[in-house]
């Protein structure tokens with residue numbers, strides 16, 4: 001298999017890198033400390049065509065594949081993970097609409113997402129339903145021509161910013177198959193009965209909005225159902241194949257940033273009469289970081305390359321996801337270690353990288369869940 005990037009893909013990488021390097025570094029500390037984000041930066045990224053690139057051309061996007069979206073993620077995260085997360089998660093759920101939505105839903109919702117006029121989120125996790133999504137208990141009851149939604153969601157990305165949320169609802173609690181009980185329903189966040197409370201105090205990606213959602217007798221028209229009733233679980237598994245690949249790219253970007261910070265520091269910092277780079281203990285760390293980054297990238301390139309050719313390999317995506325998350329956490333840890341006490345201070349980027357990295361082993365399926373998927377595909 002040839003994973004070399006086409007000329008167009010190389011141009012996408014260069015443009016994403018240029019934009020991120022020009023816009024992110026000066027604002028990263030402010031957004032991180034303040035747990036805020038400037039939406040003008042998101043709009044600028046949309047204007048330049050970096051957001052929602054996977055959205056079909058018919059709906060205002062660029063119609064790019066998995067790999068191109070991953071490449072932009074990698075470059076943004078290689079400059080500043082928190083800002084990369086805030087900008088590129090604004091279409092988190094557009095994939096679901098594109099794959100399973102009705103023609104009316106696609107026409108109504110995809111163009112504003114691609115053009116920086118709307119933000120979406122996808123709310124699955126609940127206080128009692130995390131890794132086991134089949135325990136999701138927020139209900140949607142069909143009454144007349146409407147769905148009436150009650151319940152709550154945890155950790156919804158864009159919860160206080162989004163205009164629309166894909167909400168994973170229990171629609172058929174008596175169904176004998178726990179994989180047929182849920183459906184996605186598209187919820188306008190301006191609906192009476194929707195409330196979102198921002199979650200503060202996150203360890204990392206603090207520029208990205210995370211919220212707890214509460215639904216009280218929230219009513220939406222029956223046609224807001226995404227796809228067929230009872231298909232929510234299988235739609236979610238298909239959605240995860242997209243988003244997990246994005247996370248792999250985020251992880252490789254972050255790990256690269258950690259290596260860059262480490263290299264810069266160990267070349268300049270002198271102890272015992274030599275730069276830290278001269279010590280073999282330092283060199284071994286650098287070698288291990290670079291090797292793991294390369295291996296992680298090759299894994300996700302292979303998975304994305306196959307997916308773009310209609311050969312999506314669920315087990316390979318899971319393998320790439322847990323391994324790249326581990327790579328990011330490992331590289332950030334080693335990079336901070338090489339900075340000594342300076343790395344412990346938030347004015348040093350490496351501290352942010354260390355904090356931002358951990359989410360990569362948690363969201364879109366924890367590393368344990370991913371390994372379970374890999375093992376299942378081996379044992380099948």
Ligand SMILES: Cc1cc2nc3c(=O)[nH]c(=O)nc-3n(C[C@H](O)[C@H](O)[C@H](O)COP(=O)(O)OP(=O)(O)OC[C@H]3O[C@@H](n4cnc5c(N)ncnc54)[C@H](O)[C@@H]3O)c2cc1C
Pocket residue numbers: 121122123124125129130131132154155156157158202205210359362363364365366367368369
């Ligand atoms: C910043 C952030 C953003 C997020 N964004 C979103 C979002 O937009 N939408 C959304 O729906 N969710 C979102 N999440 C939630 C995230 O997907 C969940 O936190 C994650 O799926 C884990 O669920 P949990 O936190 O309930 O942990 P749990 O499922 O309770 O897991 C706790 C630990 O137990 C382990 N564990 C669980 N089951 C098993 C098992 N069978 N075998 C071995 N180990 C197991 C897990 O791996 C984990 O280490 C976000 C979370 C964060 C922190």
